[in-house]
Amino acid sequence: MTDNRNTILAVILSGLVLIAWQYFYNVPAMEKQRAQQQAAELQKGTPQPTASATPGAAPQPGSPAQPSATTNQQAQPVVARETAIAASPRVKIDTPRLTGSVSLKGGRIDDLALVQYRETVDPKSPAIILYSPSGTAEPYYAEFGWVAATGVTAKMPDAQTVWQQDGSGSLTPTTPAVLKWDNGEGLSFRRTIAVDDHYLFTIKDEVSNVGNAPVTLYPFALISRHGTPQVSGYYILHEGLIGYLDGLQEYAYKKIDEAKAVNFKATNGWLGMTDKYWASALLPDTSAPLQARFSSNPVGNVHTYQTDYLLDPVTVAIGGSATANARLFAGAKEAGVVGVFPFAGLGGYNKELGLNHFDLLIDWGWFYFITKPMFLGLDFFYRFFGNFGISILLVTVIVKLLFFPLANKSYASMAKMKSVQPQLAALKERYPDDKVKQQQEMMEIYRKEKINPVAGCLPVVIQIPVFFSLYKVLFVTIEMRHAPFFGWIKDLSAPDPTNLFTLFGLIPFDPTTLPLFGHYLALGIWPIIMGITMWFQMKLNPTPPDPTQQMIFNWMPLIFTFMLAGFPAGLVIYWAWNNTLSVLQQSFIMRRNGVKVELFDNLKATFAKKAT
Secondary structure (H helix, E strand, O other): OOOHHHHHHHHHHHHHHHHHHHHHHHHHHHHHHHHHHHHHHHHOOOOOOOOOOOOOOOOOOOOOOOOOOOOOOOOOOOHHHHHHHHOEEEEEEEEEEEEEEEEEEOOOOEEEEEEEEEEOOOOOOOOOEEEOOOOOOEEEEEEEEEEOOOOOOOOOOOOEEEEEOOOOOOOEEEEOOEEEEEEEOOEEEEEEEEOOOOOOOEEEEEEEEEOOOOEEEEEEEEEEEOOOOOOOOOOOOOEEEEEOOOOOOEEEEEHHHOOOOEEEEEOOEEEEEEOOOOOEOOOOOOOOOEEEEEEEEEEEEEEEEEEEEOOOOOOOOOOOOOEEEEEEEEEEEOOOHHEEEHHHHHHHHHHHOOOHHHHHHOOOOOHHHHEEEEEEEEHHHHHHOOOHHHHHHHHHHHHHHHEEEEEEEHHHHHHHHHHHHHHHHHHHHHHOOOHHHHHHHHHHHHHHHHHOHHHHHHHHHHHHHHHHHHHHHHHHHHHOOOOOOOOOOOOOOOOOOOOOOHHHOOOOOOHHHHOOHHHHOOHHHHHHHHHHHHHHHOOOOOOOOOHHHHHHHHHHHHHHHHHHOOHHHHHHHHHHHHHHHHHHHHHHHHHHHHOOOHHHHHHHHHHHHHHO
């Protein structure tokens, strides 16, 4: 019974890791490679849209005031980002976390870089670029303004409108930028753009009517992105269009390509686009009824993605004025800024602005009730020690302590099962041909000794959700991105950079680039340490008598070593540390129950067999 249980347990755990490795590593890697090849082929033969060719089309009021589809535009050649920025007058953006500019042509926020985040772990590598103007290889921007109601012929500001800055100077957290424009037909427009010291822009649009007739206008806001972005392609992470519009709405780029356009009506909503670590979201007034839309529109072979909304119309009387307020989040999905844990002082924008589940901008997944506490624990210890690797070690100890009583019962039951092995062996000799009688007598022994035969599964069952939640935190949270441990681990969210097959850097060759089996050749120091700790844990138990079981248990540590080698280093460190604690805990419980710890005996026997 014990041997069968261990075999089943080993097969189940191996299957889980195989499935996880397939979903989280192998398939995404192949998909990413295929996407890169397709993108390269597409860029060779297809020109990209320019600023003059493909402005983000403002949503148009229809009947009843529904946003219209983005208009098709003519494709034009791509220009360098610096060239596109220099092609129009601009107001510089200068904050502790953002640099860039607001284009006076169109009044767009279309040039943003996140100065605190770099493309690689090298602090001298380029800053992360979030927004880029139309005409570049990857246009991405936000636009605000007014749309005239049906029948209104007055000229409105659009993507070709050149605004004038009222005053001079940069847009900073203490100095807003004021733009103005007059249509020459009785309407004058004024836009005040403010920014805080994180990632929030506040836009105040005002219109004054000195014409000879009232006008009805719809306030709008949009985020436009040209070209399908390169995504991570992982099953557990959403990248694409997102919003909270009477519930969480998530549309991957492929999904919105198929749907073309999706309309929503909601109050207290937000909407935008999310990448793995960065996002851009429109945050309208929480009391405003929205007519919101997600859309995808092809321009040649290039898709333009847009999230936009219209507010209820306002009528500006002769001699009167109207005001529309909008907000834009554009930056890193930091937990404290977005607002993940209000009770921990991390209310962020979600609490400050009274938003509706803005914390879901970070993809915590279905098991958020495990993932969020895991992140909270890691972040708590990070504030004391300044190292997320140490946080992982300490959280692992706490998890062990939380489940200590349950694990104790499990290991104690396993220890008792070892103590009754001679009795079980005697049963097989007594009833060699009567399996039913063997089972009956075996269960009677378990009942007398108060042994739970399935108790050995509990440590593994406990470990699976903890393993997944830690993997999720390491994968989706920006706090883990480029977070160092000690020594050669400069990024806990990335695999161990060392490699056994290059003799840890002595051979100038990357074996992971080899076709077919290259993915299996990323074997660093920490995965090897993890494999050794797992081997020790296996050797803590007596060698199974069945040759098939022996083979499974002998090969499992090696298989897991290769399987987990491509996972984030933080996860491998957790697994190695957890194995070490499990060996110590199980050894202690076995001694307390009077059962011999056979770890060193089994190790000696293994090496003795090899020597023979």
